[in-house]
Amino acid sequence: MTIIGVGLIGGSLGLISKRKKLVETVVGYGKKRGSLQKATAMGVIDRYVLTLPKAVEGADLVVLATPVGTFERICQAIAPHLKEGAIVTDVGSVKGAWVARMESLMPRHAFFVGGHPIAGREKSGVEAATAELFQGSRCILTPTAQTDPKALKKVAALWEKAGARVSEMNPFDHDQILAAVSHLPHLVAYVLMETLTHPKIAKKNPVQFSAGGLRDFTRIAASSPEMWRDIFLLNRDAVVEIVDLYQESLEKVKKKILEGDAAGLMEIFERAKSIRQKALS
């Protein structure tokens, strides 16, 4: 197996694959030699390669684990070097039209399977990788009419052995759902931190008086800006749609506050609390 981008997610897949001997060899490809050396020392990969064609040469499975905005260029670069029957999969947070684009970039003798482990954290880089990251989490695969059933089965088996519960989903449904439960929360966390830098409030240095509320709510604002820039740009339509709904809800609540509508606020907060408790506790 070759992992392209040995960071938090690629590194965690490497660790569990080596620990459980899910594949024969784990080869890492990346841009930074120092980080690949660290990955080798940590037991995340068996060896590393610094050129893309060499990295995928002879690989049965290639996993794209770089920011989603890099996938297209990487697929173009590796396509001529994939072996007969090779499977290329990804861990990217956006699917939609990109899955068909990746499929179209594959040579006739290789297969693409879209994948997305729904597990992560706000820390990036191989230092943050753990073998337990996917344990008990979900992993969404996004097969299309073009997907090879055997390739799909192999990718599903890898994630199951890594500890994940695999679901299959249409790539566009994936993007709508993830826009709501992952992309919107990250956007709101980033925007909240940004709001605190507004001159009207920043001069009072409010953050020094914060406690768990701000800390818990904005943990994910410490996530990789590069990764999230790509996610918002590549999942633009679904993100804009959910941001519109969010703005509607925010306006509704703001109006109730302005009007002193205590009962209206109670109704919204009680419903939100109950949904949060049922769904996430």
Ligand SMILES: NC(=O)c1ccc[n+]([C@@H]2O[C@H](COP(=O)([O-])OP(=O)(O)OC[C@H]3O[C@@H](n4cnc5c(N)ncnc54)[C@H](O)[C@@H]3O)[C@@H](O)[C@H]2O)c1
């Ligand atoms: N962080 C999460 O919570 C999470 C969860 C699920 C899926 N994902 C997806 O996983 C992918 C990786 O995210 P991550 O959190 O592991 O990020 P990361 O920053 O920890 O790792 C990315 C790695 O890719 C390398 N890289 C970046 N651009 C490259 C390029 N052009 N060529 C080669 N290497 C390159 C970086 O040096 C780094 O080692 C993203 O597509 C992201 O959408 C992230």
Ligand SMILES: O=C(O)C(=O)C[C@]1(C(=O)O)C=C[C@@H](O)C=C1
């Ligand atoms: O737990 C976190 O820090 C995460 O952000 C993980 C998280 C999410 O839940 O939104 C982030 C991006 C992914 O594509 C999948 C999972």
